[in-house]
Amino acid sequence: MATEEHSEGLAFHPMDQFIVKPLFGGDEVGVLTVTNVTLWMAIAVLAIIALFVLGTRGRAVVPSRTQSVAELAYGFVHKMVEDVAGHDAVKFFPYIFTLFIFIVFSNFLGLLPKAFTPTSHIAVTAVLAMAVFLTVTIVGFVKHGLHFLGLFWVSSAPLPLRPVLALIEVISYFVRPVSHSIRLAGNMMAGHAVIKVFAAFAPLVLISGVGIAVTPLSILAITAIYGLEILVAFIQAYVFTILTCVYLKDALHPAH
Amino acid sequence: MANTTETATEAVGEAASHAAEAAGHAAQSAGMPQLDTSTFANQIFWLVVALIVIYFVLSRIALPRIGGVLADRQRTITSDIAAAEELKAKAVEAEKAYNQAIADARTEAAKIVAEARAEIQKDLDAATAKADAEIAAKAAESAARIDEIRAGAIESVKEVANDTAAALVAALGGSADGASVATAVADRMKG
Numbered sequence: 001m002a003t004e005e006h007s008e009g010l011a012f013h014p015m016d017q018f019i020v021k022p023l024f025g026g027d028e029v030g031v032l033t034v035t036n037v038t039l040w041m042a043i044a045v046l047a048i049i050a051l052f053v054l055g056t057r058g059r060a061v062v063p064s065r066t067q068s069v070a071e072l073a074y075g076f077v078h079k080m081v082e083d084v085a086g087h088d089a090v091k092f093f094p095y096i097f098t099l100f101i102f103i104v105f106s107n108f109l110g111l112l113p114k115a116f117t118p119t120s121h122i123a124v125t126a127v128l129a130m131a132v133f134l135t136v137t138i139v140g141f142v143k144h145g146l147h148f149l150g151l152f153w154v155s156s157a158p159l160p161l162r163p164v165l166a167l168i169e170v171i172s173y174f175v176r177p178v179s180h181s182i183r184l185a186g187n188m189m190a191g192h193a194v195i196k197v198f199a200a201f202a203p204l205v206l207i208s209g210v211g212i213a214v215t216p217l218s219i220l221a222i223t224a225i226y227g228l229e230i231l232v233a234f235i236q237a238y239v240f241t242i243l244t245c246v247y248l249k250d251a252l253h254p255a256h
Numbered sequence: 257m258a259n260t261t262e263t264a265t266e267a268v269g270e271a272a273s274h275a276a277e278a279a280g281h282a283a284q285s286a287g288m289p290q291l292d293t294s295t296f297a298n299q300i301f302w303l304v305v306a307l308i309v310i311y312f313v314l315s316r317i318a319l320p321r322i323g324g325v326l327a328d329r330q331r332t333i334t335s336d337i338a339a340a341e342e343l344k345a346k347a348v349e350a351e352k353a354y355n356q357a358i359a360d361a362r363t364e365a366a367k368i369v370a371e372a373r374a375e376i377q378k379d380l381d382a383a384t385a386k387a388d389a390e391i392a393a394k395a396a397e398s399a400a401r402i403d404e405i406r407a408g409a410i411e412s413v414k415e416v417a418n419d420t421a422a423a424l425v426a427a428l429g430g431s432a433d434g435a436s437v438a439t440a441v442a443d444r445m446k447g
Contacts, residue, residue, distance in 0.1 A: 052318035
């Protein structure tokens with residue numbers, strides 16, 4: 001590695017944190033290889049089980065702390081689904097809740113030092129977004145048959161404009177999963193990479209005099225960006241979920 | 257180390273060149289790990305496993321449980337509010353009954369007082385009348401006694417006057433019969 005040869009220089013590897021590597025030796029990443037992805041997804045699953053199964057064990061009418069957190073999450077997503085996608089979307093609530101909780105836990109667990117963030121990978125978010133896209137499209141056609149295509153035919157627009165609008169609507173419909181997935185992965189990746197870049201500047205004080213100014217600044221910047229990332233971790237999960245609800249609303253009530 | 261004596265510009269320049277080198281190196285060897293398609297199958301496989309586990313745990317255990325708890329709480333709150341409202345209505349009713357009872361008692365008391373007053377008045381009137389009658393009888397009796405005594409007294413005076421007059425006449429050397437003396441005394445007494 002070129003940079004590691006200069007042992008006293010700064011080491012910039014902002015993207016190394018995203019490398020998928022096998023946990024138990026070897027270099028091959030096969031389909032079933034247990035990797036850091038497996039580890040952090042498993043941690044997310046266990047944390048989710050701890051909060052939502054163990055935390056609600058008491059079924060108390062007056063909730064314990066963990067139970068009220070679980071209830072808060074339940075109420076938050078349930079209200080979102082009901083308000084945005086309508087009352088008949090409530091049967092998709094477990095599905096949407098699964099997506100939201102997985103993204104929230106992956107995002108927040110990824111903020112732990114040394115952690116791996118599955119949601120910073122386009123492969124992961126693309127699967128999530130495609131799952132939403134396929135679900136919504138299938139639900140639309142199952143519920144409304146060919147009337148679902150009315151989604152693209154803006155009947156309130158003047159007739160000559162309608163074919164143009166239909167083309168735009170179709171393109172925007174198929175762009176949805178792309179923006180849906182890249183928004184989440186891009187946000188997570190950018191934040192983590194920026195933190196890593198600032199972190200690489202932090203040891204400058206050991207190398208050069210100018211580090212007296214740069215090191216505190218970079219540590220301050222890491223702290224600030226970390227705070228921002230906590231916000232982004234939640235907001236991106238929220239945005240992903242609410243867009244899922246909006247798309248679902250289009251499928252359930254395609255009238256323009 | 258030689259680096260510590262370098263100027264700030266040089267240090268930053270070196271850092272920047274390292275950064276550029278690092279970026280170049282990253283671009284050369286792997287680029288963004290996100291675009292390394294050889295790991296896609298692995299990530300997607302574990303993602304699907306994780307999602308299925310989460311979905312089943314949530315939809316079979318956690319969500320029905322939480323939904324049940326929330327519904328229970330809502331029901332408890334609703335029934336508690338209903339019970340509270342019922343109790344409140346009962347309290348209002350009880351207050352009304354209490355006020356009614358007090359009003360009834362008050363009118364009853366007033367009636368009893370009026371009755372008692374009327375009875376006492378009647379007794380009093382009767383007693384007064386009786387006393388008046390008794391007093392009148394006593395007064396009449398007394399008046400009769402007084403008249404009697406007065407008459408007796410006049411008789412006595414007349415007798416004394418007659419005797420005195422007769423004695424006077426005798427003392428002056430005259431003599432007079434009893435009848436003329438009595439007549440003269442009676443005339444004088446009248447006059």
